[in-house]
Amino acid sequence: MGESLDTTSDFTFNPRNPELIHNPAALFAEMRQNGGMHFEKSTGRLHVFTHAGAVATLRGKDGSMRWEESQTRRIGRDANQEYYVQAFKDFLDMKNGDDHRRVRQVISKHFRPGRVDALRPAIERRAHELIDEFEQAGTVELMDAFAKKLPLGTISDLLQVSHEDREVIAGQLKHFKLVFQFMPLSSTVVDELNAGLREVVVFFTQLIEKRRQNMGDDLLSDLIRETDAGKLTEAELLANTWGLFAGGSDSTAAAILNAVLTLTEHPDQLELLKDDWSLLSNAVEECLRYDGPGGGALRIFNEEMELEGVLVPPGTPVVAYKQSANLDPEWLPDAGVFDIRRKAVQHLSFGEGLHKCLGLHLARVTIGVAVQALFTRLGDVDVAADGVGWEFEAVPLRNPDRLQLEWEPSLATTGAR
Structure with missing residues (x-):
């Protein structure tokens, strides 16, 4: 028999x-x-901090976000009246049970x-094209010039969102990451969420209509075909189209x-990687484990459960x-050590259980391409003094929003591929 919750x-x-x-x-x-x-x-x-406790929470058979309920807790009033709550309810991560399994499949x-x-x-081609634009400058703010643009370009190409539209739409989704957290949302953020999503929904509604008239072999055309075959509802098609766009970048x-920051803080490991790029896959996993961007994942259960x-x-x-x-040493004895030679371990940065991130393969490839292209092309890279900025609004997510890098332009490998 477990202890009462009050004895924690x-x-x-x-x-x-x-x-x-x-x-x-x-x-x-x-x-x-x-x-x-x-x-x-x-x-x-x-709040749960151990590996065993987090795994049990994320794998819990009936755990979900309880979307409308959790948002009502956050904003202190009936969240069903808010546009963003209605817009998100058909997004994959907000679905439960059979509906979730169907949409995820x-x-x-x-x-x-x-x-x-x-x-x-x-x-890879896009990564090098982006680096071409700043390699001779000797300095770059990496988020705006590279890190945002690389995954945004990939998901935009998959959905066939034009160059003119992609950054505008991404700007309207600036609070997307906050939706998946549990901290209170201010009235200002709620208003901005509502306004931005109205514009996003209009854009993707029109994009779907246009694509139906001129189908191709892109991801959006594939999802439209799935919808026309009865596997998705129109509301699910719309919500998951713009949701994939936001989540994919x-x-x-x-x-x-x-x-990039973790590797520059561990120069011995960075040199090991640059000497042997066969370690790239290991390095990506270790970066995600050691200092990934994941914060607290919320689950609410329908039945009593025993946790630790x-x-x-x-x-x-x-949470x-x-x-x-x-970083729990009870799970991984040397968890506090950053080691790119470590054999792959089942870290939780992509989540676990039914709601595990379905874009994890694409994320791994993109991170690996980014790391190899940057450190191959730019030579010895340093982080500028006061060059790291953090988005405190997103706590407990650990999201950097600025990273200023410096290098010697004469050592950059111009045009390398």
């Missing part, structure tokens, strides 16, 4: 603590050493490794910056901290 550690945890940005490893280690869970009485949330087959690997040459951009010996009542919001889980 009363060690204080603040999900808005700036240390989740500045020094998350130390804070997470402290939380794991003090019971591994924290029940936040003011909100009724249970339809979409996931378009992101299988074989299909993604076929995209690699185009991703935003989180990957942050992961690229985190990977504690009975969690049904309806309790449980699993994936980054903390990835």
Whole structure:
């Protein structure tokens, strides 16, 4: 028989603590050493920091976001009245049960490794074209000049979104990452979410209508065919088209910056990689494990569950901290060591269970291409003084929004492919 939830550690945890940005490893280690869970009485949330606890939460058979309920908790009023809540309800991650399985099955087959690997040459070409634009400058703000544009270009090409439209639409989706978190949303952010999504929905509604009149071999045409065959509803087609566009660029951009930053902070590992690019796949996985952009994943369960010996009542919001889980020495004894020679381990940066990220293969390829292209082309790269900026609005996500790099232009390998 498990313990009552009230007997979990009363060690204080603040999900808005700036240390989740500045020094998350130390804070997470402290939380794991003090019971591994924290029940936040003011909100009724249970925060989970261990690998075992996070896996159990993410794999829980009936765990879901309970979309409308969780948003009502965040904004303190009936969220069903908000446009963004209605717009998101047919997006894959907000679906549950049979509907979730059906929609995921339809979409996931378009992101299988074989299909993604076929995209690699185009991703490599785009990466080098972007580097061509700044390699002789000797400095670059990597997020705007490269990290955003690389995955945005790939998902835009898959959906056939024009160059003129892609960055405008991406700007209207600037709060997309916040939707998947659990922290309160201000009225200003809610208003911006509503306004941006109205524009996005209009754009993709028109894009779908145009594509139906001129079908091709692109991803959107494939999804339209699935819809016409009765496998998706029109609302699901629309929500998952713009959802794939947003999800296919935003989180990957942050992961690229985190990977570049982590490698520059571990020069011995970076030199090891540059001497042996066969380690690239390992390096990508280790960057994702050691300092991925994942924050807290929310699940609410319909039935009582036992979590690390504690009975969690049904309806309790449980937040699993994936980054903390990835650094848990009870799961991986040397988890605090960054080692690109490490054999692949089952880190949680892409989630786990029914809601595991279906774009993980594309993200891995894109991050790997980005890392190899940058460090091959630019030579010895340094992070500029005060060159790292963090998006504090997104806490507990650890999302860099600025990374200023410097290098010697004369050492850059102009036009290398």
